[in-house]
Amino acid sequence: TGAITIDPGYKNSGSCKSEITFLDGEEGILRYRGYSIEELADKADFLEVSFLLIFGELPNKAQLEKFENDIRKHTLVNEEMKTILEGFPKTAHPMGVLSSLTSALTAFNPKSVNVENEKEMYEAVCKTMGKFLVIATWTYRRRMGYPLNYYDNTKGYVENFMRLMFEIPTEPYKMDKKIVDALDKLFILHADHEQNCSTSTVRIVGSSHAGLFASISAGVSALWGPLHGGANQAVLEMLQEIHDNGGDVEKFVLKAKDKEDPFRLMGFGHRVYKNFDPRATIIKKAADDVLDALGVDDPLLDIAKQLEKVALEDEYFKARNLYPNVDFYSGIIYRAMGIPVEMFTVLFAIGRLPGWIAQWKEMRLNKEPIGRPRQVYVGNALRPFKEVKDR
């Protein structure tokens, strides 16, 4: 065991070879299967990108239509799942409910998928994409005490998300194309990000040959934390706090630099990007466009811009190469769309789902060994047991 090197947080350890996502942190480059994120966000839609990530190539028209249709076939969720949903208090955080419900899907789909069988794997992909979207919206319906909606087969995947979330019996959901298009773009930007914390979790859980739903449920839990996907909620709460404290951004930048203070500037910094996060660049522009198009004037957007400006000029942030990340501006767009803050990380999860599936599939097809890191033991040496009366 003398040869073991410890690398906390795996800062310098690769866990696998992958053909899915290319990321160059120095240059701020992100590509899915060789296509630039800028081009995909501009020209593709979310299901096309999902297909690309999972199956390796962009779908042709027939493949895409079939994919959409096959996902649709799997959007009915077992009625007994509703009993489980109703067991949660309305105050439960949607991410906890989502993780639990994803895990509960294993009860109704107990057969494990044979990853080598293309047809079976394709079915499992469509099933996961269909059911996950629906239960993700259930977490909100439960919170609001609204009745559950069913998927509308005449509408697209992202539009269905908005309908499933917001349509109530007294008020049919009026589709706003600007919102659906912006959301589609946001999902694409979140769709994969190589071996991040939640994706590594999905791969490592799957490496014991646990099923797809079980692995994804673990991914949802990993994503929830504020250092990862939970940052989008934390950013908005931070911006609100700055706003409620008179908008003094300098004060919060000082707090973030203070090593005695646990506060960090949420939405800033990244393990890999050391120049800029290309997703943040696209999202910042989208925030301006979407708020303009919806006619929303959000003081939190001004605060975010001021905060970014002050931080980027600050020696502390410069020296550590800390830049706004994907989570910095996304919440402002979600808020303009009427999405409640507790749902922000659920939206990240919906976007990340195809990435998790693609990575799980690749890991199994590559026959990767069980993930099992080593350690260096630094605890007590052998010592004699003491009876309880002698302790």
Ligand code: CMC
């Ligand atoms: N505010 C203040 N200081 C920071 C921040 C921040 N947001 N991020 C990093 N630092 C400092 C950190 O204190 C350390 O300073 P020093 O060298 O003096 O000890 C230095 O920068 C390096 O940070 P680190 O924690 O060693 O870096 P890491 O790669 O382990 O962590 C991170 C990356 C994203 C967890 C971290 O930057 C962070 O906590 N950011 C805030 C949370 C956030 O926005 N997360 C979303 C990440 S992007 C999307 C996603 O994954 O979901």
